[in-house]
Amino acid sequence: MPDLAISAAQEHEPTFGDYVALLKPRVMSLVVFTALVGLLVAPASLHAIEAVAAMLFIALGAGAAGALNMWYDADIDSIMRRTMKRPVPSGRVAPDEALAIGIGLSGLAVVMLGLATNVLAASLLAVTISFYVVIYTMWLKRRTPQNIVIGGAAGAFPPMIGWAAATGSVSMEACLMFALIFMWTPPHFWALALFMRSDYENAGVPMLTVTHGRPAARRHILAYTLLLVPVSLWLALGPVGGPVSLAAAVVLNLMFVRGAVQICMRPEAVAQGDGYAAEKAFFRASLFYLFLHFGAFLADAVVRQAS
Amino acid sequence: MSGIRATHELHARRFSRNLGVAVALAVFVAIVFALTVVKMKRGDPLQGFDHVVRPGMEDSGS
Numbered sequence: 001m002p003d004l005a006i007s008a009a010q011e012h013e014p015t016f017g018d019y020v021a022l023l024k025p026r027v028m029s030l031v032v033f034t035a036l037v038g039l040l041v042a043p044a045s046l047h048a049i050e051a052v053a054a055m056l057f058i059a060l061g062a063g064a065a066g067a068l069n070m071w072y073d074a075d076i077d078s079i080m081r082r083t084m085k086r087p088v089p090s091g092r093v094a095p096d097e098a099l100a101i102g103i104g105l106s107g108l109a110v111v112m113l114g115l116a117t118n119v120l121a122a123s124l125l126a127v128t129i130s131f132y133v134v135i136y137t138m139w140l141k142r143r144t145p146q147n148i149v150i151g152g153a154a155g156a157f158p159p160m161i162g163w164a165a166a167t168g169s170v171s172m173e174a175c176l177m178f179a180l181i182f183m184w185t186p187p188h189f190w191a192l193a194l195f196m197r198s199d200y201e202n203a204g205v206p207m208l209t210v211t212h213g214r215p216a217a218r219r220h221i222l223a224y225t226l227l228l229v230p231v232s233l234w235l236a237l238g239p240v241g242g243p244v245s246l247a248a249a250v251v252l253n254l255m256f257v258r259g260a261v262q263i264c265m266r267p268e269a270v271a272q273g274d275g276y277a278a279e280k281a282f283f284r285a286s287l288f289y290l291f292l293h294f295g296a297f298l299a300d301a302v303v304r305q306a307s
Numbered sequence: 308m309s310g311i312r313a314t315h316e317l318h319a320r321r322f323s324r325n326l327g328v329a330v331a332l333a334v335f336v337a338i339v340f341a342l343t344v345v346k347m348k349r350g351d352p353l354q355g356f357d358h359v360v361r362p363g364m365e366d367s368g369s
Contacts, residue, residue, distance in 0.1 A: 015320050016327030047349075049341045056338065116342055 014097075018087045022070060022098055023063025023105075030290065031062040031158045037294040038162025038177055041240050041301040046117065046166050053116040054165045058158060061109035061125045065132040065154070068102035071095050072137050076203040082196055102133075113165070121165040128157040142204070145211040152185030153178075159294070173240045180235060180293065183228040187221045187260060188286040194218070194263070195276035195283070218264045221282075225260035229253045232293065242300030249296070252289050259285055 035058045039051060046054065070077065070088045078089035087093040106129050114122030136151030144150075159177035164170055193200055193209040194217060200207040209217040235241055236249040259282040266278060 013317055013320055014324065016324045019324070019327070047345050049338075049345045053338050053342055112339075 014087065014093045018092045019101070022067045022087045022093055022101060023060075024066030024070070025063075027066055027155075028059050028062050030287075031155070032059045033291065034177070034181065034294050035059075035158035035162035037298050038159030038174065039166045040162075041173075041297050042163045042166035043239075044167045050116055051166075054113060054121070054162070057109045057113040057116060058125060058161055058165075060105055061113070061129055062158070064102050064105035064109055065129045067098050067105065068129075068133045069137045071098040071102055072133070073141070074098075076142075076205060079203040080196075080199040082199055113161075117165040118168045120168055120170070121161050124157055124161045124164055124170075128154055128161065131157070143206065145206050145208040147206070148189040149186050152182050152189075155185055156181035173235070173238060176231060176235045176238065177240070177294075177297075179231045180228070181290065183224055183231055184286065184290055186224045187228070187256075188283065188290075190217045190221050191263065191279050191283040191286065194271070195279040214268050218266070222260040222264040225257055229257065235297070240297050240300070242303060244299040244303065245293075245296040247296075248292055252292055256285060256289050 032055055036055055039046065039054060070086055073083075074088040074095055077083035077086050083089065088095055088098050106126075110122050110126045110129070113125050132151070132154035136147065136154055140147040140151050156178045159181070160170060160174045163174035163177070190208055193207045194214060201210045207217075208220055232249045232253055233246075236245040241249075259278070262278050263282055271279060
């Protein structure tokens with residue numbers, strides 16, 4: 001009998017690693033990095049302890065939103081190859097537990113960010129979590145092909161939160177950093193949707209590739225990539241930017257636009273023939289684009305401090 | 308009187324999870340403590356407004 005009891009208990013005995021996976025650490029790393037840059041390039045400074053605490057609670061809030069997303073999307077995550085091994089769809093973490101962790105950590109992150117920094121930063125974090133969970137996950141994701149365009153706002157808030165944590169206000173520079181991630185999100189996810197082929201279709205998620213066809217998605221990738229250029233250059237030429245940012249913006253945008261044009265011109269048969277090599281390369285390049293862009297803002301901030 | 312020994316893989320898994328939660332809690336306590344020290348040293352107001360207006364706190368600019 002004891003063995004039977006142990007076998008039954010094992011079904012819902014997650015490891016600590018499962019809890020960490022529930023918080024989507026890879027997404028969290030992008031959130032932390034962009035929020036950190038927002039905090040460091042702002043024209044005000046926090047005590048190191050406050051800055052570390054702010055980063056930790058922003059990361060915790062992002063992780064909590066990820067857990068709530070995983071709880072709500074468990075049904076479609078279990079269908080898609082890319083997501084079926086996540087803790088909830090694979091049965092390693094019970095849905096109720098994911099919900100409890102998501103709600104608990106969301107509250108903790110918002111309250112603690114407010115206490116560590118200020119009410120504006122905490123409010124923006126609360127808006128971000130709500131936007132991602134309610135507006136994107138529960139409302140838009142299963143209803144409209146514009147899901148990731150509008151839902152992308154949730155991922156765009158972190159540098160603004162970092163800026164607000166340092167300054168207690170939101171300025172044009174913070175809005176431009178928001179805009180940079182907002183315009184970057186659609187090409188990033190549509191490139192993924194192109195090479196994940198039938199994943200979204202099988203799960204019934206109305207991605208642009210499913211509702212309007214793959215050629216339309218290719219055209220949209222190019223359109224959003226072109227719209228990204230002025231935002232990137234505006235930031236690089238503004239107070240947050242500098243020579244490093246400008247050089248990075250010119251080089252990265254040239255590469256990104258070149259990749260988008262290539263994707264736009266490719267017939268589906270050719271892409272299928274080479275295993276979506278260009279789409280995969282564009283997806284990887286999009287990650288570098290964002291990391292290097294924000295890295296360049298950070299480098300310029302260091303140069304400004306040094307001089 | 309030996310200590311508790313893991314007799315099943317499940318126990319090892321529980322131990323690793325409990326250890327992880329303990330470390331996370333310890334980090335949280337350390338951060339709250341460090342934040343308190345920083346804010347006290349800077350002289351930030353430690354008590355916010357409740358349901359009663361306090362003219363003294365308005366002067367502090369909080």
